[in-house]
Amino acid sequence: MVEVASAGRADIDWLVREDASSGEAWVSRCVALGEYLVAREAGEIVGFLRFSRFWGRVPYMEMIRVLPEHRRSGVGTALFLAWEEACAATVMTSSECDESRPQDWHRRNGFSETGAIELPGLQSVPEVFFIKQIG
Structure with a gap:
């Protein structure tokens, strides 16, 4: 348990x-x-x-x-659901664009891809952002 x-x-x-x-x-x-x-x-x-x-407003799973x-x-799902329940709002997270398993997990848990950003010098691949509306 x-x-x-x-x-x-x-x-x-x-x-x-x-x-x-x-x-x-x-x-x-x-x-x-x-x-x-x-x-x-x-x-x-x-x-x-x-x-x-x-x-300073939108809960972001780092x-x-x-x-x-x-x-x-x-x-992982238990952690996510507890966080989601505590937030009761729009929540946001991200993944590097070449991380298919984490992205699949986000989608299975109701997140939708909302865009991507490149951070040259900080990451070698773009970061894909996901959001989910709660409630």
């Missing part, structure tokens, strides 16, 4: 290790602002969802990650 909740201070070390590109200062900031959800099975963290607010041995078991 997957349990999803906001991350707390006790989860920071795990998040720093598993969301390694973010760094401890950023992870701590996001936890303090309630911008992480964690999924637990049998009391152990098995995944997380990090989000922010695009333009990263969703499930440990490899727990993928395709509903953990």
Whole structure:
């Protein structure tokens, strides 16, 4: 059974290790602002969802990650649905254009492609954006 909740201070070390590109200062900031959800099975963290607010308003899913041995078991969907329920608005996310599996996951979960942007020097391929209307 997957349990999803906001991350707390006790989860920071795990998040720093598993969301390694973010760094401890950023992870701590996001936890303090309630911008992480964690999924637990049998009391152990098995995944997380990090989000922010695009333009300070639109909930934007920045990263969703499930440990490899727990993928395709509903953990990512549980994280997403908990986030969606908490947002109750339009939500937004993105994927690099060459990431077909994440894009398929977004579409299965009701997102529609809304456009793409190239970020030369930051990414080697364009970023594809998805939105979903909630409610």
